[in-house]
Amino acid sequence: MILPSEKAFTSAQLAEVESILAEYGCGVTVISGTTRTIYAISGDERDEEMVGRIEGLDFVERFDRIQAPYRLMHHSSDLSSHKVRLGSAVLGDGFHVIAGQCTIDPKNPQYFLETAHAVKEAGAVAIRGGVWKPRTSPNAYQGDDKALDILLRARQETGLPVSTEVMEDRHLQVVIDAGVDVIQIGTRNALNYGLLKLVGRGTAGTKMVVLLKRGMHMGPVDEFLCAAEYIAAGGNPNVVLCPRGTKPELDGYRNFPDESISPLLKARTWAPVVVDPSHSVGKAAFVPFASLAAAAYGADGLNVETHVCGSKGIGDDPKQAITPATLAQLIRDCKEIHGRSAGYRLPVQKA
Numbered sequence: 001m002i003l004p005s006e007k008a009f010t011s012a013q014l015a016e017v018e019s020i021l022a023e024y025g026c027g028v029t030v031i032s033g034t035t036r037t038i039y040a041i042s043g044d045e046r047d048e049e050m051v052g053r054i055e056g057l058d059f060v061e062r063f064d065r066i067q068a069p070y071r072l073m074h075h076s077s078d079l080s081s082h083k084v085r086l087g088s089a090v091l092g093d094g095f096h097v098i099a100g101q102c103t104i105d106p107k108n109p110q111y112f113l114e115t116a117h118a119v120k121e122a123g124a125v126a127i128r129g130g131v132w133k134p135r136t137s138p139n140a141y142q143g144d145d146k147a148l149d150i151l152l153r154a155r156q157e158t159g160l161p162v163s164t165e166v167m168e169d170r171h172l173q174v175v176i177d178a179g180v181d182v183i184q185i186g187t188r189n190a191l192n193y194g195l196l197k198l199v200g201r202g203t204a205g206t207k208m209v210v211l212l213k214r215g216m217h218m219g220p221v222d223e224f225l226c227a228a229e230y231i232a233a234g235g236n237p238n239v240v241l242c243p244r245g246t247k248p249e250l251d252g253y254r255n256f257p258d259e260s261i262s263p264l265l266k267a268r269t270w271a272p273v274v275v276d277p278s279h280s281v282g283k284a285a286f287v288p289f290a291s292l293a294a295a296a297y298g299a300d301g302l303n304v305e306t307h308v309c310g311s312k313g314i315g316d317d318p319k320q321a322i323t324p325a326t327l328a329q330l331i332r333d334c335k336e337i338h339g340r341s342a343g344y345r346l347p348v349q350k351a
């Protein structure tokens with residue numbers, strides 16, 4: 001990682017840096033953070049001669065070498081002061097909730113629009129709604145491009161940012177063109193490095209936020225952070241980590257709840273952690289408990305399925321969606337618990 005002396009390199013300075021790096025088989029990605037621009041090196045950045053030549057340039061402040069397999073997501077990276085903004089909220093500063101339906105039903109748009117207004121009223125800072133769905137059975141409802149118009153209408157009516165999942169290049173291009181605020185990468189694609197790279201590159205230099213779910217079969221915490229690194233290394237540092245439960249499931253729950261990894265993540269990375277309690281436990285009645293646990297574990301927020309009339313919903317909504325009234329109560333309670341857990345200090349991992 002190279003830090004410029006000024007806020008950013010001029011194009012002539014960048015060209016000089018690039019030509020030195022190229023001699024050693026390395027490249028550079030420009031990453032615009034909140035406070036300054038940093039230059040991430042791809043390739044083996046350990047060559048002493050190369051480091052010396054870059055450090056010798058009078059427009060370079062320093063050359064940082066983080067040994068962790070994830071350099072940009074690391075707690076000590078030059079991105080550590082980067083703030084991920086979602087509408088008027090700064091994620092990582094207080095407790096923020098993204099809420100809305102699992103799946104937008106294009107045949108019944110009124111439910112999604114009512115849900116959008118109701119979650120806003122309940123205190124959510126962004127609205128979620130699945131346009132395309134990754135379904136276990138190819139015969140189950142797969143989504144519909146028409147649902148995107150309903151999502152955008154909800155944004156227009158409420159003024160809140162909106163979030164939806166992409167599974168392939170075409171979805172990605174459609175949401176980039178539409179300026180959707182949050183791109184969700186679902187649990188099934190959390191290790192799809194090709195897609196992660198495309199998302200990072202496709203949204204580089206934009207305000208778009210990428211909410212990365214934890215893979216349901218992911219083991220070590222670092223595997224999750226490395227997946228996030230692909231997005232940041234593509235050029236978009238607006239990454240949010242979303243634990244959502246893993247397999248094998250805890251008997252009686254849909255997955256094995258993993259909100260408990262929140263403090264581990266926060267000790268290793270600067271990125272905000274937003275827990276999904278809905279897919280974790282998989283039943284509406286258990287969701288408030290998992291939400292409170294996430295707040296107690298120091299998560300920065302929730303991504304929670306909510307529906308004005310879950311029984312009329314599609315996808316996961318009949319089973320998992322909480323009501324807007326429950327959402328309002330749990331947002332209040334989680335904020336209080338989060339405030340208390342914020343009083344405890346985390347150990348920070350060394351570079």
Ligand code: PEP
Pocket residue numbers: 102130134185186187188213244276279316
């Ligand atoms: C969802 O958010 O509706 C979803 C499909 O999530 P996950 O990828 O975590 O299963």
Ligand code: MN
Pocket residue numbers: 102103279305315316
């Ligand atoms: Mn769902």
